[in-house]
Amino acid sequence: MTQQLALDIHLRDDFSFDSYLTSSNQQLASALSTLHSDYPLYFWGEAGSGKTHLLHALLNQYVSQGKTVSLLSLDGDERPANKICEGLEQCSLICVDTVDAIVGDSSWQQALFHLLNRTKQNGTHVAISAHCSPQHLDVFADLQSRLAASLIFEQQVLNDDEKKTALQQRAKMRGLTLSDDVANYLVSRAQRDTHSLFSLLDRLDKFSMVKQRGLTVPLVKEVLFGVR
Template sequence: MTPQLPLALRPAPDFRFETFVGAPEVPARLRAMAAGEPGFVLLSGPEGSGKTHLAIATAQAAAAAGLAVQYVPLVRLQGRVEQGLAGLDRLGLAVLDGLDAVLGARADEVALFDFHNRCQAAGCAVLYVARQTPAGLAVDLPDLRSRLGQCIQLTLPRSDDALRTAILQRKAQDRGWVLDEAAVGYLLRRVGRDMASLVALLEQLDRVSLAEQRRVTVPLIRAFLQQAGDGGEATGAP
């Protein structure tokens, strides 16, 4: 079976194990899964902790290793999980991101339960990705809760400012430039602490920096935010 690559939600080069910052034991376990280790894993963590980064990294590493794999953003399958997962138990690995989005709907939960059982029988590994551990998930179907509770549990911590700084500086470094702490501090104060928003802004700043042949410093960030229409006073503290 030909490996199936995921539809990337953001530029794929960013979603690699090598570019993930924090909780080194988690990527280590997922690398083994991407190399073909069987089983079921539930990766959980709060918003902005890097769950989707690791989910796509796992799928891409598995595909590179020749494993038949599919990355599935479950938010797109609300109300039709059964159809969306049909046949995926024949893969080597299924990565189901956004588990929370389809819980609470009985038909979708039954479909997930059946899918889990088919994968177990067929030897297809499954990586579930959710905001909560099984104890905190809003699962109505007891059998599904039991199956999720039997998965290997990997948990990512909530990002603090030190981790946000390390992530942003690493992403800047991967693009070939330096983001100093003054610039990071300005971003956190003026833009906020949502990592998805910060990373998206970093990509825009990268393009502006290349176009204008200027380093990404506080003056450049301030000018960019003002030009974008928010006057540098987005969602963060003053």
């Protein structure tokens, strides 16, 4: 896999379009899975709505096809922005995770603007996630205009019933049985965003294997609250 990545990125193998509960986001998931190069796809939603899942699903899809990909997180790298973006237009796909991070950073705004110009010339596919729409992104006018010309979707947050279904679907893919009672308990007692719920399911999976016990409400209480 590493030779197919433009940068040293770590993809979640369990994040796929099959493991994503599309529900009210069916059009978004479909547009991402059939991405084309005419314009970037920009989608936004609140924290925990599943943006990272969809980006990793898209990246995994391209990697499985032997294509080169790059994931820009826009933070945690001390190199100049223009150096990080240099040559990325040669990739088949560029994903920009949480583009809001460039607000207040003129060097990143300029670097991203010029990268988008090069991707348009090169026919590179681009997907961008954010917490707000392009119109509410506080960046310089030309970049905002370029982002606003994307194919834009607002990612809807799953309701409680959909979260339970998503948890049970994810558990099934891991070979686990998650009863309705346990799923209801998780959604009502744990942090309610999908990222936190999925992370908790990962912890429960590991804990149940160590304890050689099934996923039950008492086991969940033990993990959440230390109750035995």
